[in-house]
Amino acid sequence: MNQINIWTSADHALSYLAKADQIPHRREGEAVLLEHVPKNVKRILDLGTGDGRLLSLLKIDRPQAQSIAVDFSQTMLAAARTRFAGDSTVEVIAHNLDDPLPNLGKFDAVVSSFAIHHLIHDRKLSLYREIFHLLEPGGIFCNLEHVASPTPRLHERFLQAIGRTLEEDDPSNKLLDVETQLSWLREIGFTDVDCYWKWLELALLIGLKP
Numbered sequence: 001m002n003q004i005n006i007w008t009s010a011d012h013a014l015s016y017l018a019k020a021d022q023i024p025h026r027r028e029g030e031a032v033l034l035e036h037v038p039k040n041v042k043r044i045l046d047l048g049t050g051d052g053r054l055l056s057l058l059k060i061d062r063p064q065a066q067s068i069a070v071d072f073s074q075t076m077l078a079a080a081r082t083r084f085a086g087d088s089t090v091e092v093i094a095h096n097l098d099d100p101l102p103n104l105g106k107f108d109a110v111v112s113s114f115a116i117h118h119l120i121h122d123r124k125l126s127l128y129r130e131i132f133h134l135l136e137p138g139g140i141f142c143n144l145e146h147v148a149s150p151t152p153r154l155h156e157r158f159l160q161a162i163g164r165t166l167e168e169d170d171p172s173n174k175l176l177d178v179e180t181q182l183s184w185l186r187e188i189g190f191t192d193v194d195c196y197w198k199w200l201e202l203a204l205l206i207g208l209k210p
Contacts, residue, residue: 048115051079148175
């Protein structure tokens with residue numbers, strides 16, 4: 001299994017941040033995610049927060065929510081801390097998702113945006129189990145994710161759509177198909193599990209804790 005993860009590189013992180021708003025249809029996926037996270041959540045956990053983009057969008061309509069933003073890239077952590085400077089409701093912590101999550105308490109919503117696909121598949125599954133146990137009853141897990149295409153041709157089509165070639169493909173990616181991930185969530189115990197939005201290799205996977 002591919003163990004490469006180049007997100008510790010400041011250059012790689014900064015290059016991503018410069019292009020983040022240009023990812024086609026990203027805002028559509030974010031909009032659907034925002035529709036499904038209740039406005040009255042009390043605690044939010046954002047895994048692989050990057051510069052805090054998704055959490056900042058969630059906080060617009062949920063300013064009261066106590067939130068924890070997790071990332072392992074020092075460049076991303078610095079950007080997130082700058083974004084949330086002065087907001088006492090947000091705590092930014094360093095943690096590598098390759099490792100089990102620390103004891104962070106319970107949450108009404110756990111979200112992630114284009115981060116979990118950097119983990120090997122076994123760790124994806126164990127992280128999903130940890131997320132289930134972190135959620136309060138009725139809590140929601142929303143994973144806006146980069147997923148695998150069914151065929152190499154469709155993968156090339158996706159890369160063309162985002163302006164990349166096969167040679168420029170991110171070696172950190174460990175992509176997994178939607179169906180496998182949905183079946184995992186159901187087996188773990190999540191309900192109302194589905195792919196709520198999808199465009200080529202971008203997909204929003206959601207499950208609720210009973």
